[in-house]
Amino acid sequence: MTARSEPVSRRERPAKPALTRSGIIATAVRVMRAEGLQRVTMRRLAKELDTGPASLYVYVANTTELHGAILDELLGEVDLAAAGAGGDWREGIEAVLASYTHLLVQLPSLAQSALVARPSGTNYLNLLDALLALLKQGGVPDDQAAWGVDTLLQVATASAAEHAGEDDTDGTEWKAVAAAVENASADQLPHVTALGSELLSGSPETRRKWTTRMLLNGILHTPRDTS
Amino acid sequence: MTARSEPVSRRERPAKPALTRSGIIATAVRVMRAEGLQRVTMRRLAKELDTGPASLYVYVANTTELHGAILDELLGEVDLAAAGAGGDWREGIEAVLASYTHLLVQLPSLAQSALVARPSGTNYLNLLDALLALLKQGGVPDDQAAWGVDTLLQVATASAAEHAGEDDTDGTEWKAVAAAVENASADQLPHVTALGSELLSGSPETRRKWTTRMLLNGILHTPRDTS
């Protein structure tokens, strides 16, 4: 009876699978990879899963929660190998953050949502632990590490989020900033004018590396109590 | 003829004003203050201005551009007085960033949009100039100031953006993070467990102040060329 009751479904209809939370999230990740987070909507997912939007609410509280789940799923791909390797701690942090950034730069809208919906899943906690291990290895006092790691991740996330909303292949928006800086009058904006192109210089990679070194220096040398 | 041709419009209908860009933006700011940025939609604004949504597209390119214009308008309220006062440069930066943060914390969804749509209006450039003046006063080398000021503003903006999407008066989401940290197993997350509540300690104000000091130390002591 089992075999006989599947009429034409050899290949053409993949026998509509039962709805599960993980199935929904897996579909969400696939749609996001193919078309971006803005296409990951309840209605679109429902269509993809061959059901109505209302059905998804059995497994997912709302759209925000869904986006959070996607993020945690993807955070599993961050390369934490450098954390256990026993090399230079600064280079270790640089490597972990580079991996994190490269992941999110390809998915900027997810980075944007990560800034608002603080992740708290397993993969996020593993990332946090890896960074704290490296800070400890570098002799950073615990209280400074605890607050500093937050800024480290926040800056990395915000940098990635900046690339969201850029269909903008020609960098129209970047040009607007550049033009504004260059057209600045020396009277009203003396310092912006003086610095000029220096403000916009450097590749994203170069700036990220300097910023990481800068943050580590700050974290290492700034005690928590004002003394 | 001028006076006579206004029939009943003494008070009841405020004589539908001509559509202008600044009128649209003013209305947008008002709606945002009253109901939040998520209510500032083309359709809602059109209704407010007693016209159809299509009419707005004569003055505003799209929703993103509109949000950018709102932000620049509001940035005029940031208090830059500390920049010219000639006091301690660190305290000056702290004061300017505090003013900027307090503005955006009340409008977190605007902060979120600021992260993606880099502002380039007059008020933003004035803010940039004020911070650069203070960094110069502190003897920060030009190239370090140029890259550092970006991180300074990015961190302030991201901190404010984190409060977006919180109808969340009871802090449900914050509790999720706290629970995750506390339930962390010592085996798998030794450093997160060890730091524990330290990770979540401190008021936003205290953390912001430490973070600002930390960034200034980093910017001041990190040369651009790796040597």
Next chain:
DNA sequence: ACCTGAACACCGTTCAAGT
């Protein structure tokens, strides 16, 4: 318990047509 159709209350943007 899970799943669904249908409905409610919205969106952004474009376009042909009017003034």
Next chain:
DNA sequence: ACCTGAACACCGTTCAAGT
């Protein structure tokens, strides 16, 4: 040039009804 109605192609979420 500016303004508009109407349309196109979507949204999130809820709820009563079914299985």
